[in-house]
Amino acid sequence: MKGSNIVLGMAAMSLLGSCAMMMAKPTTYTFKHNAVEADPSAMGTAAVVADGMGMSKTTLTLSGLTPGKAYIAHYHAFGPDSSTDPCASNGPVSVGFPNFTADATGSAKVMLSTDVSKIAGDLGAYINVHYASDPSVVPLCAPVKMAKG
Ligand SMILES: [Cu+2]
Numbered sequence: 001m002k003g004s005n006i007v008l009g010m011a012a013m014s015l016l017g018s019c020a021m022m023m024a025k026p027t028t029y030t031f032k033h034n035a036v037e038a039d040p041s042a043m044g045t046a047a048v049v050a051d052g053m054g055m056s057k058t059t060l061t062l063s064g065l066t067p068g069k070a071y072i073a074h075y076h077a078f079g080p081d082s083s084t085d086p087c088a089s090n091g092p093v094s095v096g097f098p099n100f101t102a103d104a105t106g107s108a109k110v111m112l113s114t115d116v117s118k119i120a121g122d123l124g125a126y127i128n129v130h131y132a133s134d135p136s137v138v139p140l141c142a143p144v145k146m147a148k149g
Contacts (some may be wrong), residue, residue, distance in 0.1 A: 024049055029127070031062070031140040032087070038131065039065055039106075039139040046127050046142045056116045058097075061109050062129065062140070065102035070132035073097040073110060075118075075144075078125035083148035086125035087141035094123045099132060122148060 026047035033042060044062035051057065060073060079091025095118050100110040118124075125145045131137040 024052070026059075029142040029144050031127075031129070031142040034087070034138055034141055036137065036139060038137045042106075042129075042139045044129075044140065044142075046144070048144075050116055054116055055113055056119060058112045058114070058119075058127070059109065060097065060111075060127070060129070061107075062102070063105075063107045065106045065108055065129075065139075067102055067104050067106045070099065070101045071108065071129055072099055072132045072135065073127060073129045075112075075114075075124050076126050076128060078122040078145065078148040084146065086143045086145055086148075087128070089125065089148070091125055094119055121145070 026049040029046045029048070031042070031044045031046065033040070041064035042062065043064050044060060047059045047061070049057050065071065074096045075094040076086075077091040077094050078086055079089035081090040082088040095112065095114045097110050097112045100108050102108045122145065125143075125148070127142045127144060128138050129140040
């Protein structure tokens, strides 16, 4: 009995070890403000980390939004309008983040866990933040992949 407990303990420790190995450091992308009047002090980051098992977790940390306002955010693929400025490329949505609302201070945190293949390469060219009420209003964009192809 004692012996098997020790073996179990060692198995648990090696599992923890491999988890720690896979907790790679996130890559952080910085949102830039688009040339629009909406939310002039909006800013934030997107932290992206792969779990090593085919999933990628992206955490958006935003501030300067309109308090209490509803937003949507997406990964977009590189579009046809630029091959060097993803945010100006006008690409289609690859994956949507969960809908979210800015808190009373205009901050928001939103997480997306998605299959790595859905945002691989040109599919994950940029992340933008839209007004939920009018998706044509896009205060923020974070370029992720700077060159098409
Ligand atoms: Cu979008």
